Amino acid sequence: MRSTLRPVALGPIALGLAGIFMALATPAVADVKAGVDAWGRGEYKRAVDEWRPAAIAGDADAQFNLGQAYKLGRGVPVDIAMAESWYRKAALQGHPQGETNYGLILFQGGKRAEALPWLEKSVARGEPRAQLVLGTMLYNGDGVPRDWPRAYALMVRSAASGLPQASTVQAQMDQYIPQDQRQKGLVLARQYEADAARSPLPPETSGSGTQTAMRGTEVPPSSYDDNAGPRPVDEAPAQPPVRTKPRPAPVATQAPPPRPAATGKWRVQLGAFGDPNNARKLWGQVAGRFAGRQPYYVKSGALTRLLVGPFASSSEASRACGAVKPCVPVGP
Known part of the structure; x- marks a missing residue:
């Protein structure tokens, strides 16, 4: 992974949809x-x-x-x-x-x-x-x-x-x-x-939602009041570039002994997504909670199911579900 971010040049910040007006207090004059x-x-x-x-x-x-x-x-x-x-x-x-x-x-x-x-x-x-x-x-x-x-x-x-x-x-x-x-x-x-x-x-x-149809990551609309009549449009400044200084080189340490490969036919399901990228994004967020396991992206009709495993038994899969919710054990 690269250690620096390239500057990002973004346009003026819009409040959800073009033409949304800033709310004003009820005028006293x-x-x-x-x-x-x-x-x-x-x-x-x-x-x-x-x-x-x-x-x-x-x-x-x-x-x-x-x-x-x-x-x-x-x-x-x-x-x-x-x-x-x-x-x-x-x-x-x-x-x-x-x-x-x-x-x-x-x-x-x-x-x-x-x-x-x-x-x-x-x-x-x-x-x-x-x-x-x-x-x-x-x-x-x-x-x-x-x-x-x-x-x-x-x-x-x-x-x-x-x-x-x-x-x-x-x-x-x-x-x-x-x-x-x-x-x-x-x-x-x-x-x-x-x-x-x-x-x-x-x-x-x-960490909420349903097993079979978790929503996508589309963000909700702006909460600004756009029903209070015409007002001056607010235009925010350009987004400042994102950057970071190079990270220091990691200190060399002795590598830990390799973890035995996990075996078994049980898995856990963390969700089902209409957009496969959302399944991969979720795995990136929770991978650290499933050390030694791997993701499986399983197509099921229009959905992509995110499964994690393997686990040796139903009880082991159930214990793993304590690391994240929603999570459902899936048998062989």
């Missing part, structure tokens, strides 16, 4: 809603004119919306410094989207130390883009101490929210993060899931 309505009609300059007095007066929604306008260049010229300034004003008032976008725009501008506390606040709320960016920072040790279990946990949660870039980066992490650290990350991801009451992990990862 009539002009703010009038600006949102104008923005929805494509009247960007009028929207900006409606928002500016309210923003100057201290309305956090209007401040966030002006940040969006300056970032996207709608109704005003693109001005990242002005966008950052308005996001900051909204963030300092506790505006959730303002906090997230302020952290992201600081990160995009290379201000890692300033971005970190705002990204952490957004991650604590379960914000997928912040999870993606902070997870990548933790993986690379980019402005923060390297923490692969937490990086993996955040990437799993971001991918489960519907960000395709997060799924891509998670697949890379699967290749380079040792299995024991990935397992720690999955435990932490489940804790984050419970804390945020977000959508559950796919069953191949969470």
